[in-house]
Amino acid sequence: SRARFKETFDRINSGFQSFFPRLFGGGSAYLELTEHDLLTTGVSVMARPPGKRNSTIHLLSGGEKALTAVALLFSLFELNPAPFCLLDEVDAPLDDANVERYCETLTTLSDKTQMIYVTHNKISMETAKMLIGVTMTEPGVSRLVAVDLDEALEMAAR
Amino acid sequence: SRARFKETFDRINSGFQSFFPRLFGGGSAYLELTEHDLLTTGVSVMARPPGKRNSTIHLLSGGEKALTAVALLFSLFELNPAPFCLLDEVDAPLDDANVERYCETLTTLSDKTQMIYVTHNKISMETAKMLIGVTMTEPGVSRLVAVDLDEALEMAAR
Amino acid sequence: MRLKTIKLAGFKSFVDPTTIPVSSNLIGICGPNGCGKSNIIDAVRWVMGESSAKNLRGDSMADVIFNGSSARKPIGQASVELLFDNSDGSVGGPYASYAEISIRREAARDGRSDYFLNKTRCRRKDITDLFLGTGLGPRAYSIIEQDMVTRVIEAKPEELRVFFEEAA
Amino acid sequence: MRLKTIKLAGFKSFVDPTTIPVSSNLIGICGPNGCGKSNIIDAVRWVMGESSAKNLRGDSMADVIFNGSSARKPIGQASVELLFDNSDGSVGGPYASYAEISIRREAARDGRSDYFLNKTRCRRKDITDLFLGTGLGPRAYSIIEQDMVTRVIEAKPEELRVFFEEAA
């Protein structure tokens, strides 16, 4: 129904407008309806990273697009918040400053939600309160190990 | 023509079989023709990372798929080697061990080819003989800076 | 409602029974390429009722069963269990009074696929009914992967609308 | 043949004339998200003759011209130049005797697009002819991006065949 779509849209838009500057450390973003008819309208993502000009998501850089999408996905998640949220390597295209803010957002969300995230990123690993390592020491067979991050970083350091 | 396709296929296959174990630190891979008719056959990518069983590329993990594709793309590059090769963040989904081997391969290729690669990865940055930083201190305007890696790593360290 | 443990046995590369203790609200999972991290995510999606093999990165539903390694034979059955703490009573319906809620799925190579709620066999619908209002489910936004990120980035305005309709 | 410098002026976010010294065979380019790294790659693709705006992440070919920032007005023209050292004489054809070879492309908002070989205006075809046998060109495998990696991964056997035919 029109009313239901509008209400959903407004809630997602409000969350998106809040998550974007948290993840980007500034700037702004919003969702735009492309037509007046709520039953047929499309939704357009407008984003303005800090210092840049407003544009559709398609004109952003690779990392900016990914982070903008994450802001929208967090907002969609909060529409219907589950006890947990699983993330698979969404920090891959981000620079260090953006990973830091992504991690701060994960930390804040973890007040109410169990955040479980797969990552190769050192900053994200350091953020975790509990770090689970997965290994395949026996070929083809996965096992868990508890990870002592200081030890792991020391081994990885060159 | 049939002969030309077969010759191209064999050369790419040979390069692929060589690059794969260099990038994966072992294992093997090869290209397979799907039919007998060289004019209509498709090409299938078979890959066996170290310790794993042979399978098509589609059954590999995210990082394994990407690295397998890189092996194939290096082989396609060498078919018709240009003076330079530009790479844009192909190391993003790789774990540290795979990034190390990717960097070794970049270094070996740089004997004959000018390798210019965009990266967010610290190991890849440390590999570079020359590191160019791009900044946007003035919003929307890109500038180059020479990067002193030790300084940059120190600033980035938490 | 909070997740206490995820248990896998025979699921993809987790051939040996494995318990993931969800003992913190901020858990990182790391490891080399191909070691099984995304398989854990597939397992959660699967036990919550995912019925499309494509969304589990396979061709058929039997592809989630451990299919062997150089040292081990393939096995015949896979199972995944999510154990929830419901001491806050936030799960409604017939299970509101349970302090713990376990959902479990088993699959065998002969195509058999069974669901269990607190050890009692049930239908997939009972699992999805349980999830109503909890934000859980195989297609909910509680699982965010690269694939989803890419689809959001590349979505045309009419496609993004569909995302919103499904989320409503 | 080896690349000596890449010069950009007015190309996307590189509004100010910028010279990239290609003084090593192993060059890393780093910087924050959105600072212009991929724009450099677009510039090389563009000057080598890329004619599809989609492959330059734009809707029209004018999208490569600096279109303004909070402090600067849009400008009317973009140019990119590749300067090659040809002292080994490896480039054949009419330019074999030149010690240096410069290829340059300019574009203006009115749609004008010009190519220059060693400062002399030429056709796009002269650029692509120069590249024959050098492995260079806008669609050659000398530029490897995430997009290409994804296409290789997702290619069906018949699609991968086409990659090979184009490379032959």
Ligand SMILES: Nc1ncnc2c1ncn2[C@@H]1O[C@H](COP(=O)(O)OP(=O)(O)OP(=O)(O)O)[C@@H](O)[C@H]1O
């Ligand atoms: N049914 C199965 N039986 C046994 N092994 C399987 C099965 N399905 C997948 N695998 C194995 O699981 C591995 C992939 O695991 P996964 O995709 O979880 O890796 P990952 O840790 O996410 O890696 P990456 O960091 O590259 O994303 C592959 O080696 C694959 O062979």
Ligand SMILES: Nc1ncnc2c1ncn2[C@@H]1O[C@H](COP(=O)(O)OP(=O)(O)OP(=O)(O)O)[C@@H](O)[C@H]1O
């Ligand atoms: N014609 C143009 N005029 C001015 N700025 C432009 C133009 N085209 C693109 N840009 C800007 O260039 C920036 C994107 O640069 P680019 O894609 O090179 O980033 P990047 O360094 O590769 O980032 P990432 O690490 O996220 O991939 C955007 O901020 C965009 O606004």
Ligand SMILES: [Mg+2]
């Ligand atoms: Mg994975």
Ligand SMILES: [Mg+2]
């Ligand atoms: Mg980029």
